[in-house]
Amino acid sequence: VTDYHAEHALIGDHVASDVRITVADGTITDVVSGVPATGATHLAGIVLPGLVNAHSHAFHRALRGRSSALGDFWEWRRLMYRVAAHLDPDGYQHLATLVYAEMALAGITTVGEFHYLHHPPTGRYRDPNAMGEALLRAAGAAGIRITLLDTCYLRAGFDRPAEGVQARFDDGSADGWIDRVERLAGRSNTARIGAAIHSVRAVDVSSAGTVAAWARTRGLPLHFHLSEQPAENTACVEATGKTPTALLAGVGALAGATAVHAIHLSPDDIAALGEHGAAVCACPTTERDLGDGIAPIPELLAAGCSLAVGSDSQAVIDLIEETRLVELHERLRSGRRGAIPVSVLLAAAGRSGAAALGWDTGVIEPGRPADFIAVALDSTRTAGITDPRSAFIDAATAADVTDVVVAGVVLVADGAHRAIDDPGRRLDRAIRGLVDW
Numbered sequence: 001v002t003d004y005h006a007e008h009a010l011i012g013d014h015v016a017s018d019v020r021i022t023v024a025d026g027t028i029t030d031v032v033s034g035v036p037a038t039g040a041t042h043l044a045g046i047v048l049p050g051l052v053n054a055h056s057h058a059f060h061r062a063l064r065g066r067s068s069a070l071g072d073f074w075e076w077r078r079l080m081y082r083v084a085a086h087l088d089p090d091g092y093q094h095l096a097t098l099v100y101a102e103m104a105l106a107g108i109t110t111v112g113e114f115h116y117l118h119h120p121p122t123g124r125y126r127d128p129n130a131m132g133e134a135l136l137r138a139a140g141a142a143g144i145r146i147t148l149l150d151t152c153y154l155r156a157g158f159d160r161p162a163e164g165v166q167a168r169f170d171d172g173s174a175d176g177w178i179d180r181v182e183r184l185a186g187r188s189n190t191a192r193i194g195a196a197i198h199s200v201r202a203v204d205v206s207s208a209g210t211v212a213a214w215a216r217t218r219g220l221p222l223h224f225h226l227s228e229q230p231a232e233n234t235a236c237v238e239a240t241g242k243t244p245t246a247l248l249a250g251v252g253a254l255a256g257a258t259a260v261h262a263i264h265l266s267p268d269d270i271a272a273l274g275e276h277g278a279a280v281c282a283c284p285t286t287e288r289d290l291g292d293g294i295a296p297i298p299e300l301l302a303a304g305c306s307l308a309v310g311s312d313s314q315a316v317i318d319l320i321e322e323t324r325l326v327e328l329h330e331r332l333r334s335g336r337r338g339a340i341p342v343s344v345l346l347a348a349a350g351r352s353g354a355a356a357l358g359w360d361t362g363v364i365e366p367g368r369p370a371d372f373i374a375v376a377l378d379s380t381r382t383a384g385i386t387d388p389r390s391a392f393i394d395a396a397t398a399a400d401v402t403d404v405v406v407a408g409v410v411l412v413a414d415g416a417h418r419a420i421d422d423p424g425r426r427l428d429r430a431i432r433g434l435v436d437w
């Protein structure tokens with residue numbers, strides 16, 4: 001049994017002071033506020049539930065700072081495919097371990113890894129899940145929880161089979177995808193499996209229905225990219241006569257699912273996502289980097305959707321920034337402030353994101369997994385702010401995360417990862433060695 005003493009802590013939607021959090025066997029067993037610090041491990045600043053990164057492609061981290069001069073989304077994608085062409089299971093495990101260490105240092109305690117890089121350039125690995133298992137091991141080595149969202153990807157476009165490096169993503173059919181995913185082995189108390197449909201471009205509607213039905217019968221999370229770029233919507237309407245949302249609704253894929261991006265939506269699309277209780281995962285640092293646009297978050301919330309956030313392309317790994325930008329981008333879109341309640345923003349990086357990945361983390365209360373972080377309130381960025389929630393929403397960054405606890409284990413202390421030495425230098429070396437840049 002370990003006692004932590006938080007100077008301040010987010011309990012529900014409110015900030016309490018002098019909070020004792022008692023942990024046993026990885027679970028929070030008691031939370032009491034207004035108590036002295038005697039004998040407990042002290043956590044300065046504000047203690048929050050561990051941040052949940054609901055949408056990640058770990059290998060995209062290699063593209064940071066290398067694509068900004070290369071033009072539009074599709075140029076960026078060509079560079080991404082070049083990196084994808086070079087990864088093997090050992091190399092990917094090494095890279096992903098360091099990317100997940102960067103996430104841990106940023107206060108991310110759970111990642112949803114949207115994984116589609118399954119196969120070697122030709123044929124299959126002896127273990128057809130070698131790449132997915134490498135990612136599960138990477139999260140274990142970095143000490144964070146993972147939901148491996150194993151992604152079905154079957155074609156280049158509405159009338160084109162998978163081509164070039166996309167052969168590495170392609171299981172041939174939805175049944176081929178199911179055969180492989182059913183053999184995934186590396187589950188643990190911090191690693192789970194979920195399902196994903198890459199997009200309506202990359203998966204035909206009948207196969208999307210098969211994946212969705214399989215995920216539902218097994219009670220697994222289901223995610224998909226949705227309407228990130230206008231070109232994707234145009235191609236979908238031309239090929240099928242329906243929007244991507246309407247197409248997925250028609251095969252029962254929206255219910256309880258998580259739609260990533262959900263930017264270019266019609267009023268009918270928004271209503272359908274809400275009616276089916278879908279979550280929407282905003283990835284604003286990626287969406288601004290790629291020029292995708294701004295999701296209509298207040299409309300989606302009003303329709304009944306929940307909100308999660310993700311680092312997606314790893315343009316930045318900072319869930320505090322992602323959360324802040326949901327509100328700030330909405331201010332730019334609508335010309336008004338405060339359209340998204342602070343409680344919704346905090347939940348997006350916590351319990352709502354966790355629910356989208358099949359976890360019950362994201363709340364500091366007895367019976368919940370002991371995943372929490374401390375954010376400094378005395379840094380140059382946060383100094384002088386009196387409301388700790390405002391420090392988080394308005395000013396703090398990933399650099400203000402000082403301590404991270406996952407499943408009751410101290411993973412980061414005083415800003416240093418306890419299991420991975422010098423992750424920045426090692427990440428630099430791993431990325432430089434990845435391709436002939």
Ligand SMILES: [Zn+2]
Nearest residue numbers: 057114225312
């Ligand atoms: Zn993505």
